[in-house]
Amino acid sequence: MTLHIVGDLQGCYQEFQDLLEVLAFDDSDDELWVAGDIVNRGPGSLECLRAVYQRRDRIKVILGNHDLHLLAVAHGHGRLKKNDTLAPILEAPDRTELIDWLRRQPVMRVDRAYGVAMVHAGLLPSWSVAEAERLAREVEAVLGGDQVDAFLSQMYGNTPARYTDTLTGMERIRAIVNVMTRMRFIDEDGTLDFAAKEGLSSAPDGFKPWFQFPRTVEDLPIAFGHWAALEGRTPESAIRCWALDTGCVWRGTLTALTLPDATLTSVPSRQ
DSSP states (O other): OEEEEEOTTTTOOOHHHHHHHHOOOTTTEEEEEEOOOOSSSSSTTHHHHHHHHHHTEEEEEOOOHHHHHHHHHHHHHOOOOOOOOOHHTTSTTTTHHHHHTTTTOOSSSTTTTEEEEEEESOOOOOHHHHHHHHHHHHHHHHSSTTTTTHTTTTEEEEEEESTTTTTOOOOOOOOHHHHHOOOOOOTTTTTEOOOOOOOGGOOOOOOOGGGGGGOSSSSOOEEEEEEEGTTTTTTTTTTTTEEEOOOOOGGGGHHHHEEEEEEEEEEEEOO
């Protein structure tokens, strides 16, 4: 079996179909992972969400920050922003089915047979993959359970900016979510900067991309999305990782990593 890992779709449905065709994706032999941000900003958010839901036996997803934003709005704890393309989902006849399925999706996936971990934004260098998996399960228990509204009502926010294991309650869950779905630059203590969103040169003083800090535990390589300004490139000094958000919604490309050969395939944006 072949595993394909695709960067942020962000509602780029036609490009998603183009990529599946180029990959010759076969439901009977292949599996495909999407690295979060299935929806938003592109014109086909509803179509993308339906596509991954309808083929959920072979297409696996994780939640990105835009997917969590959709959940918050759908549950009445957030507002649509000017450039959001989520209204068709919220108005769809199958809205309830799609939203209920989406909130039960993980924030991290690991396949040790293929030797890869996938998360939307990244992992703190101090976390082993096993520890990150345990933290991810904490988030998923909240989103998939009775505390979903309690969390979504408190999800937005930049504090605490640093995860520590002494955090409790919704602050703990928000800190884990911010690392896994929003992180770009951190300092040596693992404090997140939320303002800088451009390329590597935009790092604030004392901060570096999370993947340029040495990992405490030598572990699986990480496939991630979220950071379109990287254009799929990380410096040679980076830990083992693949940056897969190549900015399809911003007129870039939609990219897939194929394992076990570690080949990259891209299709151009139609935006």
